């Protein structure tokens with residue numbers, strides 16, 4: 001192992017440390033194999049391509065990069081994905097987050113209930129549409145965790161704590177993440193350039209990190225079923241397959257994603273979008289990366 005892999009340029013903010021710790025449990029704890037290959041532990045879904053906010057650090061704020069198209073994922077796609085995940089005995093999380101605000105999709109409850117048959121379901125939301133009844137309905141739709149991005153200020157902690165109590169759900173069902181900080185604290189985020197689509201704050205320069213574990217343990221599925229390499233890819237130009245055309249496991253083990261995965265395990269960010277990405281790709285997924293390296297006989 002080289003130093004390059006674990007080089008960190010900034011001290012982690014307290015809120016980020018907590019979030020990473022929680023993610024590590026989901027992503028790394030249980031390494032599940034199907035047909036002798038490790039299956040992912042984190043699948044992110046973009047169920048709707050619109051957001052009601054416009055945050056300065058998010059590419060969604062730029063209509064030239066990520067316009068609000070109002071496109072929505074269908075229930076038939078959710079059913080197909082759930083069936084594909086059952087076939088491989090999936091045990092990880094499916095996170096409703098992606099390129100928009102998931103709570104703006106009217107079918108979010110039905111979708112969560114279906115996905116929960118095959119996965120640990122999480123929703124990441126800015127919380128703007130929430131009411132006590134909505135939180136209760138999410139809990140009763142078998143959502144495991146509701147993660148709130150609090151962008152306005154500490155007063156939101158009191159607001160959402162009260163709402164959670166009124167919703168009569170366990171207090172640890174709702175996780176609040178403080179994201180009201182300024183650029184000097186990276187906005188409370190593990191700030192990245194989202195594959196070169198946003199340049200705000202103090203960003204690591206491209207090339208700082210070369211290794212990346214993301215395609216060893218995760219994928220992002222867009223509203224139409226296109227599967228992208230990772231949640232960092234806001235360019236959305238290079239798909240590795242489409243869930244409506246092919247089986248999830250066949251895409252996961254297909255030639256496109258395999259080429260990226262292997263290169264990145266060898267420290268080669270040599271193809272787009274990775275050539276423009278500044279994310280520290282080795283924060284999570286170490287167990288998956290090691291398992292894939294054995295399969296590829298990689299010594300890097």
Ligand SMILES: C[S@@+](CC[C@H](N)C(=O)[O-])C[C@H]1O[C@@H](n2cnc3c(N)ncnc32)[C@H](O)[C@@H]1O
Nearest residue numbers: 057058097100101124125126149189190191192
């Ligand atoms: C695009 S949002 C979608 C979900 C929801 N609308 C929300 O704001 O939580 C997904 C996540 O990406 C984070 N995010 C946005 N821009 C980022 C950036 N440049 N670097 C790191 N995280 C970012 C947001 O704070 C949020 O947690």
Ligand code: SF4
Nearest residue numbers: 212230232274277279
């Ligand atoms: S290098 Fe960046 S874009 Fe490529 S897989 Fe890793 S996080 Fe995603």
